[in-house]
Amino acid sequence: MSYSEAAALSALKDISDPISGRDIVSAGLLGDLSFKAGVLRAILLIDPARAKDYGPVREAMEAALKTLPGIDRASVLMTAHKSAPAVTKPRPNASGEAPKRSGNPHQARRPEGYQGDAHVKKTIAISSAKGGVGKSTVSVNLAVALARMGKSVGLLDADIHGPSAPIVLGLKGARATTVRVQDRPLIKPLEAYGIKAMSIGFLTKDDGPIIWRGPMVQGAMSKMLWDCDWGELDVLLIDMPPGTGDAQLGLAQDIKPDGAVIVSTPQDLALADARKGVMMFEKVDIPIVGVVENMSIFTCPDCGATHNIFGGGGAEAEAKTMKVPFLGAAPLAMSIRESGDSGVPVAATDDAAADYFKVMAEKLLANLA
Ligand SMILES: Nc1ncnc2c1ncn2[C@@H]1O[C@H](COP(=O)(O)OP(=O)(O)OP(=O)(O)O)[C@@H](O)[C@H]1O
Secondary structure (H helix, E strand, O other), rough: OOOOHHHHHHOOOOEEEOOOOEOOOOOOOOEEEEEEEEEEEEEEEEHHHHHHHHHHHHHHHHHHHOOOOOEEEEEEEEOOOOOOOOOOOOOOOOOOOOOOOOOOOOOOOOOOOOOOOOOOOEEEEEEOOOOOHHHHHHHHHHHHHHOOOOOOEEEEEOOOOOOOOHOOOOOOOOOOOEEEEEOOOEOEEEEEEEEEEHHHHHOOOOOOOOOOOOHHHHHHHHHHHOOOOOOOEEEEEEOOOOOOOOOHHHHHHHHHHOOOEEEEEEOHHHHHHHHHHHHHHOOOOOOOEEOOOOOOOOEEEOOOOOEOEOOOOOOHHHHHHHHHOEEEEEOOHHHHHHHHHOOOOHHHHHOOHHHHHHHHHHHHHHHHH
């Protein structure tokens, strides 16, 4: 007999939310329901501060689901629904150095059962207020530069709707596998250029656009972050989706990285948006550990003349005004575009542009120390 989603929803409607008293489906606690090869998986969206109250709910859900026809096994994962409320603003010191945090920020926030990032020392969100400014290019090249400096590095492509890691890392078409670690199934990140990488592009079957509801995006993110076999990492870079809207703010609150890097191009408009990015992270108490100016100076390959096509130096001045650290500028260069689009990050080559990312990586490490 085959699986029926209607039957699953009906069974779950008999279970009450201990906080609101409503059934868990109407209370909006059911994040996602997926069925594959006899295994029914559900996401239970909870307030992490009330995780203990929901242990029995999870058990009741698994018990109810596994009695349904066509189900061999039912597995329910709890994941954060409401993030901690926004707290005080971070306090950059007079020299613009970012405030420091210690330990793994997810220790207390990681939902029960998720452990994949337990050995990740630092998590850094790479963000941009506008799309197309080169955030993914900077993320992947920073990751490769850090790996070339001997660091163990992970790259999580958090752009669910437009993943780019498979392309820029030359892993188009590659699919992630699952491994068992201490009796739990974890997704195994792919490896390229000395870094571990995870992207929704490694988990979906085709390259079509991904149209997911908020809770499903949240479920996918939790899985890639907390249910992935990252192993021991010095740094996990998270390539955030572009923008400063509710979705990005919610993601930042859920992930709660140790710090954020803002990527901007030098135009006035882009810089005004970058300011919004800084403010968004400040709102949720995530320190800015660096601003990067991308597509900065252009050197003509024929005559050697230099041009500031989009302006130049604006991001550094802006960082100074906002009292946040500046990591450096990457030029507008054909080699950066060509290497990214062909799946060989420029930082992995001997191209002169690789040095710009090395300098940024060194400064980032110094800011995290
Ligand atoms: N410094 C650079 N010089 C030349 N081309 C660049 C540079 N940085 C990025 N590009 C090119 O610009 C395009 C957009 O870059 P990228 O995908 O990194 O931007 P993004 O900000 O991550 O975009 P999205 O908003 O879609 O996530 C790509 O073709 C990339 O190769």
